Amino acid sequence: xxxxxxxxxxxxxxxxxxxxxxxxxxxxxxxxxxxxxxxxxxxxxxxxxxxxxxxxxxxxxxxxxxxxxxxxxxxxxxxxxxxxxxxxxxxxxxxxxxxxxxxxxxxxxxxxxxxxxxxxxxxxxxxxxxxxxxxxxxxxxxxxxxxxxxxxxxxxxxxxxxxxxxxxxxxxxxxxxxxxxxxxxxxxxxxxxxxxx
Numbered sequence: 001x002x003x004x005x006x007x008x009x010x011x012x013x014x015x016x017x018x019x020x021x022x023x024x025x026x027x028x029x030x031x032x033x034x035x036x037x038x039x040x041x042x043x044x045x046x047x048x049x050x051x052x053x054x055x056x057x058x059x060x061x062x063x064x065x066x067x068x069x070x071x072x073x074x075x076x077x078x079x080x081x082x083x084x085x086x087x088x089x090x091x092x093x094x095x096x097x098x099x100x101x102x103x104x105x106x107x108x109x110x111x112x113x114x115x116x117x118x119x120x121x122x123x124x125x126x127x128x129x130x131x132x133x134x135x136x137x138x139x140x141x142x143x144x145x146x147x148x149x150x151x152x153x154x155x156x157x158x159x160x161x162x163x164x165x166x167x168x169x170x171x172x173x174x175x176x177x178x179x180x181x182x183x184x185x186x187x188x189x190x191x192x193x194x195x196x197x
Contacts, residue, residue: 025056029057029058029059029060032047032050032051032057032060033059033060033063035047036048036060036063036064036066036067037063041070041072041074041075044067044070044072044075044078045072045074045075045078048064048067048075048078048079048081048082049078051064051082051087052078052081052082052085057087057088058088058090059090059092059093060087061083061087061089061090061093061096061097061116062093062096062097062100064079064082064083064087064112065079065083065097065100065109065112065113065116066100066109067079068080068083068106068108068109068112069103069105069106069108069109076108080108080112083112083115083116087116088119089116089117089119089120091120091123093116094117094120094123094124094126094127097113097116097117097120097124097127098113098117098126098127098130100112100113101113101114101117101127101130101131101133101134101147102130102133104138104139107138107139107140107142107143108140108143110134110138110140110143110147111140111142111143111146114131114134114143114146114147114149114150115146115150117131117150117154118146118149118150118152118153118154119153121153121154121155122154122155122156122157124150124153124154125154125157125158127150127154128151128154128157128158128160128161129160131147131150131151131154131158131161132147132151132160132161132164134147135147135148135151135161135164135165135168135180136164136167136168141173141176144168144172144176145175145176145179148165148168148176148179148180148183149179149183151165151183151187152182152183152186152187155186155187156187158183158187159187159188161183161187162184162187162188165180165181165183165184165187166180166184168180169181169184
């Protein structure tokens with residue numbers, strides 16, 4: 001299920017300049033970004049282990065999602081472990097997460113992108129069309145299911161997804177049908193409550 005490792009298609013900007021607002025944490029985040037993008041598999045694995053032990057991680061979600069499609073089983077498993085943990089994406093990563101949803105080369109990449117978009121909740125409203133596309137067209141059932149979950153987490157702002165969810169709930173595998181129905185109910189209830197308030 002893994003795909004060839006992506007090249008340097010990430011947008012690493014390097015270590016931040018040492019201005020007044022640069023903190024040690026900012027430097028650490030930039031170093032992690034660099035090592036995830038430029039390092040060999042051993043360096044990437046070591047970096048993922050460091051990130052997993054950290055309590056404050058930002059701006060590395062895109063690189064870690066990319067590594068979830070690595071050909072190296074150890075790197076892929078470590079990336080999945082970090083993504084499954086408490087990694088919280090930042091709003092500036094939204095465009096990269098949306099772009100990762102469209103990656104059809106490896107279903108795990110779209111699965112993890114949907115996971116992180118769901119963690120953003122209603123702030124990920126810009127991802128609704130891309131999430132709907134995964135729900136309707138992906139060949140990877142777990143990515144479809146996770147995209148439905150993400151739409152549900154976005155809440156009433158995802159009401160434009162209701163027609164897609166409704167269509168899928170008629171002809172999809174049983175679990176996906178159920179998830180779509182639950183999402184429609186929750187998104188619709190939340191929308192009705194907000195309109196009444």
